[in-house]
Amino acid sequence: MSQRAWVAAAIHKIEADFNRSADTHLIPLALAGYPGIEVYFKDESSHPTGSLKHRLARSLFLYALANGWLREGSPVIEASSGSTAVSEAYFARLLGLPFLAVIPSCTSPDKIAAIEFQGGRCHLVDDPAAINAESARLARESGGHFMDQFTYAERATDWRANNNIAESIFKQMAQEPHPVPDWIVCSPGTGGTSATLGRYVRYREHPSRILCVDPEHSVFFDYYRDALAGVADGSRTHHCGSRIEGIGRPRVEPSFIPQCVDAMAKIPDDLSLAAMRHVSARLGRRVGGSTGTNFVGVLLAAQAMQAQGREGSIVTILCDSGERYAHSYYSPEWYRSRGIDTEASDARIQERVEGRGAALEVPVAGDMTGCA
Structure with missing residues (x-):
């Protein structure tokens, strides 16, 4: 078989596989403390390989x-x-x-x-x-x-359409009370998802804004903050890898485009993992740590909207199943060995879901107020 013929056959196999697959679900999750603000999870764990990737x-x-x-x-x-x-x-x-x-x-x-x-x-x-x-x-x-x-x-993802995650979200939101999300919350691994979402909402002239939430041990937030100040250094590095698997990087990756993001927040690992446990309890199934990071971003966006007296919708991503983390995020020994306090962080997330206590205070860069 010639190279061109093999490539054609390979592309056909991938397209046929895609044709056999259904789209992923959009799951609503109510926040008791934020009436009028609707939250949805795009459940990427239902893909054949179990994740957004x-x-x-x-x-x-x-x-x-x-x-x-x-x-x-x-x-x-x-x-x-x-x-x-x-x-x-x-x-x-x-x-x-x-x-x-x-x-x-x-x-x-x-x-x-x-x-x-x-x-x-x-x-x-x-x-x-x-x-x-x-x-x-x-x-x-x-x-x-x-x-x-x-x-x-x-650059590999067709951000204009072709059933990318952004197009799928907006199609599924069409019949909801607030069909155009105020915020779409994601977290950076390569930066490809935030680029796809940011490009799509601009291309389709949607007012939705992109909040990108970075884990504790990662360089993306610092690079973004530097970019806003006009002093971005692409050689910036972090001294260790992220504890939240799948997101965060110790170096700035070429696929991360800061201009596609409207705001960023840096999320402490204890809050990410507490939010993961909260979402898992609410959905009745385990989710991964990156979904927890995203949910903290949802709470930040909901806080900002409520402070501005606004109603609307927020969409985030359920990145993968928590079954892959039975030996880490769902193991009490893993937390003990790393000195992570779960009780205080669990209580903090529960407070914010119910709209009680002080607002979450984490490092934020970009504009979390007003409309796009």
Whole structure:
């Protein structure tokens, strides 16, 4: 089979797989302390590979195929904190390609098992900041292709339409009391989702604003704050990797476009994980830590709207299932070993959901007041 014929057959397989898949659900979740403000979770855990990264992996494979970067039988290598690797392993197996995930050694064993379940192999690296360089080296030595999600996430996704997450959200919101969200809250891993959302709302002339919430050990918030001040330094780094798997980075990634974001907040890990537990209890199923980070952002947006006397809607993302974190976020020993106080943070989140106590005070950059 010629290279062009193989590429055509590979694209057809991915498109056929997409045609077999349903869209993900939009789940309402009432906030008792914020009457008139409707909250919705876009449940990306219902994808075949269980996370938001399924959309990204599909886009990355189509982008690489259209660019002629993938060849029959050649290995695919990706640098990942886990979820993207699970999804890319799925698509690599669909196309009959070997897949190698380069992941931090601290990645949860459940995610490693999920990568291997999809037919991938794992290459563990002690330094999370080194996974890109190690992936590039392995690709060179094996004659394979390094997908490089952190560079290509924002350009591989068709942000105008083609059933991207933004288009899906607005279609599903059409019959709701406030069909155009005041805020869409997301968190940065590659930066691809915030870029897609920010571009789409501008392209479609929606007044919705994008709040991007960064975890405690990550560089994106600091870079964004610097960009607002006109002194952004793309070489800025953080001394360690994020404890909230799937989001946050120790370096500024090329796919993070600060101009696509209207405001950012930096969320302490204890609040992210308390919010995760709250959402899990409300939905009756486990969600991941990044969903907790997003929910803290929802509370910040709801606080701001309430202070301004405004009603409306907020949409955020349920990034993945919490079943992959049974050995970490849902293990009491994990919290004890890291000195994280769960009781105080659980109480703080519950207060804010009910509209009691002082407002959440976390570092915020950008405008959280008024309309776009």
